[in-house]
């Protein structure tokens with residue numbers, strides 16, 4: 001091995017002699033001994049090992065992660081449990097044991113146990129912070145004298161999965177019992193709730209990291225209260241409905257015809273007036289407010305949404321695919337390409353309108369032409385996913401039109417203003433929502449050189465700098481307000497790549513298990 005001239009041997013020799021590898025092997029050996037032993041033996045050996053690792057990390061390059069690891073290893077606080085002081089008796093008791101944490105794995109500590117001494121120091125009459133200080137100053141082995149709770153609560157908790165409908169940052173929450181034990185999460189993330197014993201603080205893990213120990217999250221009731229307080233403390237905004245002054249119009253055809261293997265295939269649902277109408281509704285905050293009072297503050301209604309894993313049965317109808325994105329990002333371009341790639345598999349829903357049918361049009365091809373009265377009846381009976389007015393006529397996408405496509409065994413792909421998502425999220429349609437996100441402005445400057453906008457007034461207009469900026473701002477607002485509903489986010493940078501990602505996301509939605517609201521599966525009642 002010592003022959004440095006042999007290729008690679010020198011490197012191997014240095015590697016095997018390195019202190020970090022030796023420490024790693026030592027840790028591995030210890031962990032092997034602990035495996036299967038319950039309670040986990042917290043021995044002097046473990047403390048010695050801890051000290052060695054701290055020493056070793058001192059020599060390592062000081063990255064943020066290393067510093068954090070050293071801080072954790074050096075602080076001998078009551079890991080994996082929180083304590084509280086009884087208001088009347090003044091007793092210091094274990095408030096909760098964190099699932100999967102050190103205290104839980106030791107099997108020695110239970111919620112309700114009374115703390116009498118820490119390292120020989122009586123804790124009677126002390127505040128919890130003072131007890132934590134004693135712990136922080138302790139070196140080596142920490143000895144607790146406890147009076148165990150007389151009746152240990154039998155846990156009959158069932159694990160619950162929820163989708164977070166709001167963001168939560170424990171370090172910014174002064175009310176959390178122990179910020180270090182908090183679990184930060186972002187809206188849309190799926191959480192596994194493992195303990196709901198406390199009315200205010202639940203314990204949860206992220207499904208993306210189930211091996212981690214649980215953290216504290218505010219209970220449903222508490223988070224709702226926090227959101228309400230936060231909302232009232234904000235300056236008035238006519239709700240964050242998205243405002244856009246851009247009017248993008250399809251720059252190619254009024255009716256879409258695509259050649260597939262030499263065939264001419266008509267594709268409905270891309271008409272200029274329909275799209276202008278939708279854009280117009282974006283600029284009109286009041287019409288949106290009137291249409292979606294509940295969805296705008298939906299997060300206030302339910303901070304967590306119970307979810308279950310759902311896999312569509314091949315015999316079931318396909319899930320509705322909804323694309324959302326800021327005006328001009330390429331939602332229609334991507335949708336059109338997807339449908340054109342296989343019109344027998346994918347289809348759009350034919351919109352309804354109150355405008356007069358033109359001589360070359362066919363009822364049920366470009367639009368369903370209906371009277372104003374019929375249209376309004378559809379709106380009142382909640383049969384419209386979204387609708388709006390353009391040049392005095394009503395345009396909209398109905399649930400019936402979507403149902404027709406799904407009944408044909410096809411995958412229905414529609415684009416929707418995000419305010420319409422709540423209406424579409426039903427047990428029947430089980431929509432899979434894909435957010436089309438713009439790439440950075442500098443990238444779009446390159447990729448959108450040949451892209452064209454047609455506004456109400458100008459045809460074939462190039463993207464201006466402010467259009468790109470507005471697209472980015474609008475996307476941020478959409479994510480901030482509706483991000484919790486997005487099943488998938490696709491950045492539309494390179495058109496071919498984004499198209500390929502869309503195709504595979506659409507197939508995943510139909511063929512692979514996904515998290516969906518429990519109410520879609522567990523109940524026969526709508527939604």
Ligand SMILES: Nc1ncnc2c1ncn2[C@@H]1O[C@H](COP(=O)(O)OP(=O)(O)OP(=O)(O)O)[C@@H](O)[C@H]1O
Nearest residue numbers: 248327328329330331332333447451452493494495
């Ligand atoms: N990744 C891309 N690279 C280059 N050009 C693109 C890309 N995506 C879309 N475009 C072009 O950008 C323009 C606007 O796209 P599109 O009409 O699909 O926008 P949209 O999001 O549907 O807007 P609206 O909802 O207002 O109709 C079109 O000319 C389209 O071909």
